[in-house]
Amino acid sequence: MNLKSSAFACALALAPATTYACDTALILTIDVSNSVDVAEYRLQIDGLADALQDPEIRDTMVQTGTTVAVVQWSGEDKQEISIPWTEVKTVFDVERLSQQARALERAFVLSDTAPAEAIYFSLRMFDDVPQCNRRVIDISGDGTPNGGSDVRVARNAAERAGVTINGIAIESLGVAITNFYQSSVITRNGFVMTARTHREYPATLRAKILREISRIFG
Template identity: 50%
Template sequence: MRHILPLTLLLAAPAQACETALLLAIDVSGSIDRGEYMLQISGLHDALRDPEIAEILIRDQVALSVMQWSGTNRQSMVMPWQRILSPDALNRFATTAQTLPRAFDGSDTAVGDAVTYALQQFAQVSDCKRHIIDISGDGPENAGTNVARARTAATTQGVQINAIAIEDMGLSAPTTSFYKNWVITRDAFVMTARGLDDYPRTLRAKILRELIKPTG
């Protein structure tokens, strides 16, 4: 027989500490067409609904948020911070992510501005032990604040920046090299998606890697 705790006990139970605050920063610059945008948000939905990821999100009471970014002064928190405290909370977040309207169209790629804007959001989740920006992009910076300065600010603030580099099919990897050399922080990582079709698989692997507590 299943036992259900009285509501008063549930409300009195001490909240667990938030392990990770994870901000997902999605590229919606001019090089991302409508189909590619839809693939990104559906990939995010599927990753959040993955059983292994879902278990960690709820267990560690992870704080999630989503921003979209493109050119200079074009950044938007499309999903504010949400503590994932239950399966219902996760389902609501994933469902909303799947139907997100696109915030910007036809603009440049201001990676430094995106990182700077993302850093300002972590004051709202200061109790979380780890702060991570998960940024995706399909090209190097061509506008806005220099991303190297933004990376220095992230390091000073104790925020880790990881990246998904979306590359064309083939062997060349200019976007991966850009993110590796100029964007990610020390001890962070870049994962490469070969075309947008590979993005959902890469995003799942990346989020899982980010949520696993570091050892040593």
């Protein structure tokens, strides 16, 4: 091998790998049960779209390697993948995700609240992203279950699988939903944030996503 060929081989060996590294696989779930009216659904959808356009969230997703999916859920047999797994490699990927989120039509109406089944449904989705280092379910809601199975059993299944569950409790009065999420929904390494009414949901969601993808826990 001549000197020129040797130098080229060395440069090739030292070049950074082009394989996409996925740090976090994040499922963003949207509660569309009967307690969520048309205006509240719109606040959730626009809040998600706006959060994805936030420069800090956008840049962190690209820099750390995030793969995102969006699920709508309500009753026991009502879960839908609204946006399939999407690798975020560029700012254009994030912009496209935001546009898709804003255009989402509501998947279910007049249905119960079954967060356990939303968790089980989300857990199965992680089989499609085995390359990601962390797996996180972002679940939010404005009520406690009135359908489906025991959410604590579903939470425990997530813990055994090494999946983190974080939550947003949307309150109207008091902290009953926050306490329920704290005791029964989030995993031991997860956290819950409180939104006072659906109008606070967009700002809370932005803070929550940033906390999730930045590895700032506690």
